[in-house]
Amino acid sequence: xxxxxxxxxxxxxxxxxxxxxxxxxxxxxxxxxxxxxxxxxxxxxxxxxxxxxxxxxxxxxxxxxxxxxxxxxxxxxxxxxxxxxxxxxxxxxxxxxxxxxxxxxxxxxxxxxxx
Amino acid sequence: xxxxxxxxxxxxxxxxxxxxxxxxxxxxxxxxxxxxxxxxxxxxxxxxxxxxxxxxxxxxxxxxxxxxxxxxxxxxxxxxxxxxxxxxxxxxxxxxxxxxxxxxxxxxxxxxx
Numbered sequence: 001x002x003x004x005x006x007x008x009x010x011x012x013x014x015x016x017x018x019x020x021x022x023x024x025x026x027x028x029x030x031x032x033x034x035x036x037x038x039x040x041x042x043x044x045x046x047x048x049x050x051x052x053x054x055x056x057x058x059x060x061x062x063x064x065x066x067x068x069x070x071x072x073x074x075x076x077x078x079x080x081x082x083x084x085x086x087x088x089x090x091x092x093x094x095x096x097x098x099x100x101x102x103x104x105x106x107x108x109x110x111x112x113x114x115x
Numbered sequence: 116x117x118x119x120x121x122x123x124x125x126x127x128x129x130x131x132x133x134x135x136x137x138x139x140x141x142x143x144x145x146x147x148x149x150x151x152x153x154x155x156x157x158x159x160x161x162x163x164x165x166x167x168x169x170x171x172x173x174x175x176x177x178x179x180x181x182x183x184x185x186x187x188x189x190x191x192x193x194x195x196x197x198x199x200x201x202x203x204x205x206x207x208x209x210x211x212x213x214x215x216x217x218x219x220x221x222x223x224x225x226x227x228x
Binding site: 034036041042043044045046049090092101102103104105106107108 | 119146148150157158160163171174206208210215216217218219220221222
């Protein structure tokens with residue numbers, strides 16, 4: 001079964017600073033990879049996804065993520081954080097061929113932004 | 116267009132009561148998922164429906180939990196004899212035929228007293 005690790009529970013950055021949120025996964029092959037964002041009291045919104053092809057993926061709101069097979073990682077980056085980016089971020093994996101396409105989520109990283 | 120909707124947004128119930136949570140997926144989406152989000156456990160998969168196929172119930176935590184999907188659209192998650200540990204936010208998601216982006220609803224916050 002697949003698993004996801006987000007090693008940082010809480011990160012605080014200053015507005016305008018760069019951001020990198022870490023995600024490591026465990027799966028026997030190349031999984032489907034996702035980053036979702038959740039604002040307080042809201043559902044999850046997809047930021048970006050990776051299925052195959054170019055390992056650098058561009059998403060909404062200026063986010064990007066890079067799939068590194070050798071490191072089993074899919075880290076999320078943003079060059080300049082805005083105060084509105086404060087939220088909780090979830091990395092998720094899906095298992096191709098598993099038949100169910102359920103997502104396995106990491107525990108999340110809460111991002112705080114200092115003005 | 117309309118997104119995934121869930122009702123009620125909040126539900127407070129007493130231990131031992133049954134509750135029903137409703138999910139209206141995006142029109143045309145054939146796949147529907149239920150997840151549970153609780154403190155300390157993160158997001159857990161509960162059940163998956165795909166078209167007319169038998170649902171994948173592998174994530175249901177106990178036989179007190181059940182779900183159905185009528186007419187390939189609306190889904191209801193039922194929790195019987197609720198326990199305090201059932202308190203969580205229950206999220207519904209839908210997608211086109213997998214694999215694909217899952218669109219999430221705002222969730223139902225369940226509190227069991």
